Amino acid sequence: MKIRAFTALVVCKAVRGLAKLFGRGSSLPGKYALKICPDILAHLELPELSIAVTGSNGKTSSVEMIAHVLQNNGYKVAYNKEGSNQIEGVVTFLLGASNMKGKVLSDIVLLEADERYARHTFKYFHPKYLVINNLYRDQMTRNGHPEWIKSIIGQAIYDDMTLILNADDPLVASFGKDREGTIYFGARILPGDKLRNEGVYDDGKYCPICKKPMKYEYYHYNHIGKFKCLHCGFSRPKIDHALTETKDENGKASITIDDKYEISVFFTGIYHCYNILAAFTAATAIGIEPEKVASSLSGYVLKSGRISDFTLGKTQGRLLLSKHENSVSYDRSIDVVVGDSRKKSVMIIVDAISRKYYTSDSSWLWDINFEKLKETEIDKIFLVGQYCDDLAVRFDLAGIDQDKVQVYETVQEAADNCNNLDSYLYVITCFSDKEKILSIVTRRELT
Amino acid sequence: MTVKILYLYADFMNLYGDNGNVRIMQRRLEDQGFNVVIENSTVYDDDIDFDADFVYMGSGYESNRNLALAHLSRFKGSLLRAVVNGVPMLFTGNSYDLLGKGITTADGTFLEGLGIFNYSFKEQLEKRYTGDVVLEEVATKDRFVGFVNRAGIPDSTEDMCCDAIKVIGNVPITKDAARVHNLLGISLIGPVLLKNPNLAEFFVSAICNRKGIEYKEIFYPRSTRSHEKTLKALLETDAGKKAR
Ligand SMILES: [Zn+2]
Numbered sequence: 056m057k058i059r060a061f062t063a064l065v066v067c068k069a070v071r072g073l074a075k076l077f078g079r080g081s082s083l084p085g086k087y088a089l090k091i092c093p094d095i096l097a098h099l100e101l102p103e104l105s106i107a108v109t110g111s112n113g114k115t116s117s118v119e120m121i122a123h124v125l126q127n128n129g130y131k132v133a134y135n136k137e138g139s140n141q142i143e144g145v146v147t148f149l150l151g152a153s154n155m156k157g158k159v160l161s162d163i164v165l166l167e168a169d170e171r172y173a174r175h176t177f178k179y180f181h182p183k184y185l186v187i188n189n190l191y192r193d194q195m196t197r198n199g200h201p202e203w204i205k206s207i208i209g210q211a212i213y214d215d216m217t218l219i220l221n222a223d224d225p226l227v228a229s230f231g232k233d234r235e236g237t238i239y240f241g242a243r244i245l246p247g248d249k250l251r252n253e254g255v256y257d258d259g260k261y262c263p264i265c266k267k268p269m270k271y272e273y274y275h276y277n278h279i280g281k282f283k284c285l286h287c288g289f290s291r292p293k294i295d296h297a298l299t300e301t302k303d304e305n306g307k308a309s310i311t312i313d314d315k316y317e318i319s320v321f322f323t324g325i326y327h328c329y330n331i332l333a334a335f336t337a338a339t340a341i342g343i344e345p346e347k348v349a350s351s352l353s354g355y356v357l358k359s360g361r362i363s364d365f366t367l368g369k370t371q372g373r374l375l376l377s378k379h380e381n382s383v384s385y386d387r388s389i390d391v392v393v394g395d396s397r398k399k400s401v402m403i404i405v406d407a408i409s410r411k412y413y414t415s416d417s418s419w420l421w422d423i424n425f426e427k428l429k430e431t432e433i434d435k436i437f438l439v440g441q442y443c444d445d446l447a448v449r450f451d452l453a454g455i456d457q458d459k460v461q462v463y464e465t466v467q468e469a470a471d472n473c474n475n476l477d478s479y480l481y482v483i484t485c486f487s488d489k490e491k492i493l494s495i496v497t498r499r500e501l502t
Numbered sequence: 503m504t505v506k507i508l509y510l511y512a513d514f515m516n517l518y519g520d521n522g523n524v525r526i527m528q529r530r531l532e533d534q535g536f537n538v539v540i541e542n543s544t545v546y547d548d549d550i551d552f553d554a555d556f557v558y559m560g561s562g563y564e565s566n567r568n569l570a571l572a573h574l575s576r577f578k579g580s581l582l583r584a585v586v587n588g589v590p591m592l593f594t595g596n597s598y599d600l601l602g603k604g605i606t607t608a609d610g611t612f613l614e615g616l617g618i619f620n621y622s623f624k625e626q627l628e629k630r631y632t633g634d635v636v637l638e639e640v641a642t643k644d645r646f647v648g649f650v651n652r653a654g655i656p657d658s659t660e661d662m663c664c665d666a667i668k669v670i671g672n673v674p675i676t677k678d679a680a681r682v683h684n685l686l687g688i689s690l691i692g693p694v695l696l697k698n699p700n701l702a703e704f705f706v707s708a709i710c711n712r713k714g715i716e717y718k719e720i721f722y723p724r725s726t727r728s729h730e731k732t733l734k735a736l737l738e739t740d741a742g743k744k745a746r
Pocket residue numbers: 262263264265266267284285286287288289
């Protein structure tokens with residue numbers, strides 16, 4: 056190992072130790088290491104097996120599940136569970152997992168890779184497998200747009216990598232075009248599938264290759280489904296591992312992969328199913344028996360869960376964690392509300408758009424299919440936070456009955472006005488705003 | 503009385519909730535007493551009928567925008583006649599780029615623009631220029647708030663009518679937006695008519711004028727509050743040039 060790389064390693068480990076002492080799980084150590092030795096990753100001795108996961112949604116959940124399966128099957132896994140997925144974070148965890156000679160002491164490296172930074176990280180080391188979950192309109196204030204993200208993920212892909220792709224997402228599947236050995240996962244027709252795109256926009260309308268119109272046999276959600284270009288013939292590739300069934304009966308939920316591997320789950324949300332399928336495909340790709348993968352995944356409870364139940368005064372409710380700046384995640388939460396036949400109310404909180412950066416951009420509210428709420432009986436609708444006016448205009452133009460709508464600047468005001476509902480309250484918001492409601496509902500539970 | 507909104511490439515150039523502008527115009531025109539018809543065009547249409555009362559085009563992938571430009575260029579004559587005749591038109595996001603002399607794409611290709619304004623844009627794929635901005639129109643001191651999300655920067659600002667008085671993020675511009683007759687092109691993306699009710703009023707009153715109908719002043723408090731809150735937040739924040 057070169058002296059500069061060694062110095063970087065020592066500094067990283069020292070800063071990491073200090074950071075731990077002060078309780079900061081940041082990527083600062085990696086930042087210092089990169090300053091000292093920009094190509095530090097190239098100096099590490101990595102295990103032969105490595106898997107990276109990227110895409111718009113579900114990276115953390117997929118990585119968490121893959122790690123669980125691997126550990127359950129006797130692998131020693133190094134992975135960035137602290138979720139810092141940009142290059143500094145990757146350096147921090149890899150140096151942390153290595154000895155003083157720069158040898159990473161694990162059987163496998165598992166990596167959550169930020170879709171914008173993978174091109175920097177993979178300059179120095181190539182994961183053997185790269186899983187790409189999906190590409191949506193997500194955080195476009197920093198991600199530009201899906202086609203741009205596709206082009207920069209493209210810069211991170213090398214010939215020696217095996218791609219594991221979501222076959223049902225046209226933009227993702229297009230990475231596998233003319234690339235032998237690509238592994239695909241996808242879903243067969245499922246209950247709840249649609250024959251037409253229900254969204255405000257349709258990112259599957261035109262072919263990502265030739266831009267001519269595409270035709271879908273069915274949609275699982277948004278632009279995810281069985282597609283075919285009528286012009287150039289680009290179509291949903293042949294699937295290696297398929298989600299073949301989802302069941303949710305009498306509180307017992309399960310999914311089936313490849314017609315035979317049944318996995319018990321806590322909910323059958325389509326998002327969640329794809330993450331499980333991605334994890335299943337990645338784990339079988341490295342050679343673990345599918346039966347063992349299925350049994351490891353069965354009953355696994357995600358640490359990064361997105362549902363919390365609460366009581367607020369007399370009101371019973373559930374928080375559906377969604378992502379601001381991501382209309383697809385809001386659309387899924389709206390599906391949950393619409394699918395509930397009880398008497399219910401909905402609260403939408405948009406107060407801080409991101410916890411990581413400042414923006415006032417609320418244009419993504421116009422990409423969410425709030426119109427769908429008209430398909431079900433809703434008691435009251437609470438529009439809350441700094442962007443309550445933007446929400447109010449959006450809901451008005453969605454044609455939603457204005458008598459049901461209440462608008463509040465702060466979460467506290469909203470909470471004070473919905474603590475005595477005889478309808479079930481769904482709260483839809485993002486990581487950046489969830490504590491504003493959770494702190495209130497928790498406090499009231501205690502008193 | 504019926505008014506027609508021509509929504510150019512609604513399914514191709516609608517990347518940032520741009521559809522909101524059409525919905526806001528529809529509502530405001532209905533509030534003026536009009537019956538509103540919306541006509542969506544696609545890049546595969548054989549013709550575009552510019553006999554409209556309002557024309558709108560939003561943002562898209564650069565690849566989509568380039569195809570839209572190629573398609574629109576076929577109807578340049580009738581588009582320019584409509585501009586000269588004072589048809590109110592709004593081009594937001596990267597559709598504003600194609601109103602100029604042209605666009606140099608990331609691979610170095612020069613695409614000839616519609617030539618209404620003198621600027622041309624040069625694009626790259628390495629990074630996005632994104633950020634919240636406050637624009638101030640030099641002539642009127644009107645302020646516009648919104649978000650920029652683009653791949654290109656202009657080579658000339660001589661036709662641009664607004665100063666960028668605050669930029670939060672990575673957007674290397676000092677000026678933006680261009681006007682001629684009742685056409686406005688502006689870099690801001692998404693439903694700019696929500697956060698900038700003065701622009702919505704400009705277009706609605708221009709449409710009323712052309713229809714020979716008296717424009718009724720109607721107050722939209724949510725829209726005004728959204729503008730004021732955003733303007734205040736953007737002017738006050740010290741997030742400065744913090745990278746995303
Ligand atoms: Zn095609």
